[in-house]
Amino acid sequence: MKKAVCLLSGGMDSTTLAYVAKDIGYEILALHTRYGQRTEKKEAECARKVASLLGAVEFTEISLSHLLAFGGSSLIDKGMEVHDHEDLGEGIPNTYVPFRNSNLLSIATSYAEARGAEAIFIGVQASDYAGYPDCRPEFVEAFQHVIDLGTSDDTNITLMTPFVNLNKTEIVRRGIELGVPYEHTWSCYRSNGPACGNCDSCYYRLEAFKANGIPDPIEYE
Amino acid sequence: MKKAVCLLSGGMDSTTLAYVAKDIGYEILALHTRYGQRTEKKEAECARKVASLLGAVEFTEISLSHLLAFGGSSLIDKGMEVHDHEDLGEGIPNTYVPFRNSNLLSIATSYAEARGAEAIFIGVQASDYAGYPDCRPEFVEAFQHVIDLGTSDDTNITLMTPFVNLNKTEIVRRGIELGVPYEHTWSCYRSNGPACGNCDSCYYRLEAFKANGIPDPIEYE
Numbered sequence: 001m002k003k004a005v006c007l008l009s010g011g012m013d014s015t016t017l018a019y020v021a022k023d024i025g026y027e028i029l030a031l032h033t034r035y036g037q038r039t040e041k042k043e044a045e046c047a048r049k050v051a052s053l054l055g056a057v058e059f060t061e062i063s064l065s066h067l068l069a070f071g072g073s074s075l076i077d078k079g080m081e082v083h084d085h086e087d088l089g090e091g092i093p094n095t096y097v098p099f100r101n102s103n104l105l106s107i108a109t110s111y112a113e114a115r116g117a118e119a120i121f122i123g124v125q126a127s128d129y130a131g132y133p134d135c136r137p138e139f140v141e142a143f144q145h146v147i148d149l150g151t152s153d154d155t156n157i158t159l160m161t162p163f164v165n166l167n168k169t170e171i172v173r174r175g176i177e178l179g180v181p182y183e184h185t186w187s188c189y190r191s192n193g194p195a196c197g198n199c200d201s202c203y204y205r206l207e208a209f210k211a212n213g214i215p216d217p218i219e220y221e
Numbered sequence: 222m223k224k225a226v227c228l229l230s231g232g233m234d235s236t237t238l239a240y241v242a243k244d245i246g247y248e249i250l251a252l253h254t255r256y257g258q259r260t261e262k263k264e265a266e267c268a269r270k271v272a273s274l275l276g277a278v279e280f281t282e283i284s285l286s287h288l289l290a291f292g293g294s295s296l297i298d299k300g301m302e303v304h305d306h307e308d309l310g311e312g313i314p315n316t317y318v319p320f321r322n323s324n325l326l327s328i329a330t331s332y333a334e335a336r337g338a339e340a341i342f343i344g345v346q347a348s349d350y351a352g353y354p355d356c357r358p359e360f361v362e363a364f365q366h367v368i369d370l371g372t373s374d375d376t377n378i379t380l381m382t383p384f385v386n387l388n389k390t391e392i393v394r395r396g397i398e399l400g401v402p403y404e405h406t407w408s409c410y411r412s413n414g415p416a417c418g419n420c421d422s423c424y425y426r427l428e429a430f431k432a433n434g435i436p437d438p439i440e441y442e
Contacts, residue, residue: 060287060290062287063286065283066281066332067331070331070332071335092373096373098331098335098373099331099334099368101371102323102327102330102368103324103327103328106323107324110288110318113320114291114319133371133373133374134371134372136371142363142366142367143367143371146323147323149357149359150322150323150354150364151355152313152317152319
């Protein structure tokens with residue numbers, strides 16, 4: 001059976017993505033990373049639960065303490081404020097963690113190469129890459145080129161980004177079809193529970209459920 | 222003063238490189254990583270000492286336990302044998318750590334972006350990229366593209382590889398001119414001391430000193 005590394009943050013997109021990968025027929029190597037973000041405890045719990053429900057053959061949890069040490073993001077630096085969605089201006093939000101996705105994809109590629117997996121699933125999608133440079137389709141394409149050049153010649157690993165042209169509403173629609181347990185996913189940037197409902201991440205999540213006409217099963221303040 | 226992140230492994234090449242970066246006029250942020258390699262203790266000691274002698278403004282040490290967990294390399298897997306230089310065949314040596322340099326460059330870029338550094342120095346060079354895919358000049362160029370796309374638009378970080386066309390003999394020659402303290406560098410793949418003298422890394426190091434007509438100051442078996 002062909003194997004895929006799935007970057008599983010514990011959020012809505014990556015959880016849906018792991019179900020898509022399984023639906024396509026991959027054996028799942030779930031890879032969760034924590035890097036000192038405010039909600040790392042809750043996200044890790046969700047990722048672990050989802051990997052188990054999904055029947056992932058491995059669940060690997062990695063701590064990237066260096067991203068916390070370097071700082072520069074309100075997700076990890078308690079001295080910086082996570083803004084409400086309505087207070088966000090133009091440009092890159094301060095929740096951007098410098099070059100995080102390249103760190104995640106590098107780890108995922110090492111994992112995939114060591115295990116002989118042929119795909120890596122990452123849940124980058126349209127509404128993210130408006131703000132985050134390391135979610136752009138061009139970034140993912142450039143990283144694919146790095147993988148092709150930087151691994152053994154007999155290694156073939158494809159970055160899979162089935163959500164790259166979907167918005168959150170379409171992702172949730174797909175997830176509902178696949179029976180994704182959204183009660184075990186976490187999106188809030190601020191709190192390990194209940195969710196704040198006002199940060200950018202809560203805002204887009206709530207909009208997506210609303211547009212699908214179903215209630216979000218997690219608890220809000 | 223302009224700042225540069227220098228990947229400082231504790232080896233001969235990266236140490237010389239840090240002295241070159243200082244000579245060019247950069248303030249040095251030294252970045253050392255350990256990942257469970259057999260000689261990590263000795264390499265960390267050397268890197269720390271060199272950073273201090275060099276007057277690096279920061280020395281950051283990061284543990285990448287995931288590379289050890291993934292395995293797949295004789296540098297980290299005690300169940301695999303590190304071959305003598307003379308027993309190496311064609312192809313990628315089993316000392317290759319899957320996609321290691323992409324992990325290192327990702328961390329270095331996060332560090333550089335968070336600190337406002339404008340350069341990253343990495344000591345890839347000619348005799349390595351014969352064997353290791355993630356030392357090829359094309360790999361470094363592809364990673365530069367990932368940096369350009371995956372960081373903030375107002376971030377400009379250049380990967381600096383002044384050794385990419387030099388061999389080890391030329392690197393040591395440059396190091397001697399710059400007064401590099403080679404007694405505080407470590408190359409052996411096998412032992413924390415004395416060095417074995419027979420692995421691929423010891424072989425090339427000894428050849429480089431011999432070609433320069435000076436003794437290698439470290440102790441061999």
